[in-house]
Amino acid sequence: MEQHSYMNAQPNLDAIFAALADPTRRAILSRLADGQASVNEIAAPFKMSQPAVSKHLKVLERAGLIERDIDEQRRPARLKAREMAAAVEWLTQFKAFWGASFDQLDDVLLDMKLTQDKESEHE
Amino acid sequence: MSELPEYKLDRTFDAPRELVWRAWTDPEILNRWYGPNIETIIHQFDLKPGGSWLNEMKMGGNSDFSKMVFQEVTPPKKLVWHHCSTDANWVVASSSMMPNWPRKLLTTVLFEEKGDKTSVCLTQVPLDATDAEIACFAEAMANMDHGWGAGYTILDEIFSELQAKG
Numbered sequence: 001m002e003q004h005s006y007m008n009a010q011p012n013l014d015a016i017f018a019a020l021a022d023p024t025r026r027a028i029l030s031r032l033a034d035g036q037a038s039v040n041e042i043a044a045p046f047k048m049s050q051p052a053v054s055k056h057l058k059v060l061e062r063a064g065l066i067e068r069d070i071d072e073q074r075r076p077a078r079l080k081a082r083e084m085a086a087a088v089e090w091l092t093q094f095k096a097f098w099g100a101s102f103d104q105l106d107d108v109l110l111d112m113k114l115t116q117d118k119e120s121e122h123e
Numbered sequence: 124m125s126e127l128p129e130y131k132l133d134r135t136f137d138a139p140r141e142l143v144w145r146a147w148t149d150p151e152i153l154n155r156w157y158g159p160n161i162e163t164i165i166h167q168f169d170l171k172p173g174g175s176w177l178n179e180m181k182m183g184g185n186s187d188f189s190k191m192v193f194q195e196v197t198p199p200k201k202l203v204w205h206h207c208s209t210d211a212n213w214v215v216a217s218s219s220m221m222p223n224w225p226r227k228l229l230t231t232v233l234f235e236e237k238g239d240k241t242s243v244c245l246t247q248v249p250l251d252a253t254d255a256e257i258a259c260f261a262e263a264m265a266n267m268d269h270g271w272g273a274g275y276t277i278l279d280e281i282f283s284e285l286q287a288k289g
Contacts, residue, residue, distance in 0.1 A: 017262045017265075018262065090224075091263055094263065096159060097158070097159060098132045098245060099132065099159075100159030100160065101156055101157055101158060101159050102132070102134045102136075102156075102243075103159075104155070104156035104159065105136065105146060105156040106136060106137075107156070108146055108152060108156045109136055109137070109138040109142060109143065109146055110137075112138070112142055112145070112146065112152070113138055113142065116142070
C-alpha cells in the first residue's frame with residue numbers, strides 16, 4: 001500500500017525539535033518503536049482522549065517523524081526513524097564540525113612548529 | 124528586533140599567532156584541517172574583502188559545497204566572511220537535507236595573543252535569514268546548549284529498542 005505523509009521527506013529541523021520537546025510525544029515515539037499502533041492503542045496508557053492523541057500524532061507527522069496509512073480506518077501510525085536520524089545527524093555534524101576541525105588544526109600547528117624548528121636548525 | 128541566535132566556539136592553540144593565522148589563510152594548510160575526517164578541496168581562495176573561498180567537502184559519494192565571501196581580512200587578528208551553502212555551481216542554495224537551515228552565516232574569527240599561545244574565537248550568526256531559518260538555527264543552538272537532550276535521548280531509546288528486536 002502506498003504511504004502518505006503530511007509533508008514531503010525533507011526533514012525540517014525546527015519542526016522535529018519542536019515535536020521532540022514534548023514528553024508525551026517522546027513517549028508516543030518510544031511506543032511506536034515497538035511497532036505500528038492505532039490511535040486507540042497509543043491512547044490507552046496515557047489517560048488521554050483520542051483527539052488529544054490525534055493532535056500529538058499530527059505534530060509528529062508534520063515533523064516527518066511518523067507516517068500513517070490513509071486508506072485504513074484505523075490509520076495506524078509508524079515511526080520514520082530514518083528521517084529522525086537524518087535530522088539529528090545533521091545537527092551532530094554541525095556541532096562536531098568546528099570542534100573536530102579545531103582538533104585537526106591542533107595537529108597541523110604542531111606539525112608546522114616542528115617543520116619551523118627543523119628549518120631554523122639548518123640556518 | 125530580537126537578538127539573533129549565535130554559535131560560538133573558543134579554543135586556545137599552543138602556537139604563536141602568526142602561525143595560527145597562516146594555518147587559516149594558506150589554502151594548502153587550511154585544507155588539511157578544515158572539515159573533520161573528510162577530504163576538503165579548496166577550488167578558489169582569494170583572501171581579500173569581496174574575494175571568495177570556494178570549498179568542496181567530499182562525504183562518501185556526495186559533496187557538500189560552500190562559498191565563503193571575505194568581508195574583512197586583518198592579519199593576524201581578524202577574519203570575517205559570509206558563509207554560504209551553495210549548489211555544485213556555487214550558487215547560494217538551501218540544503219536539500221535541511222531546507223530551513225540558514226543559507227548564509229556571518230562568520231567572525233578573532234585571533235588573540237596569549238603569551239606563546241593564541242586564542243581563537245569563532246562566531247556564526249544567520250545572515251539575511253528568513254524567520255524560518257532564524258527559528259531553525261535558534262532551535263539547533265538551544266538544543267546544543269542543552270546537551271541535545273531530547274533528540275539524542277529519544278534516538279538512543281529508539282535505536283536500542285529497534286536493535287533489541289533485531
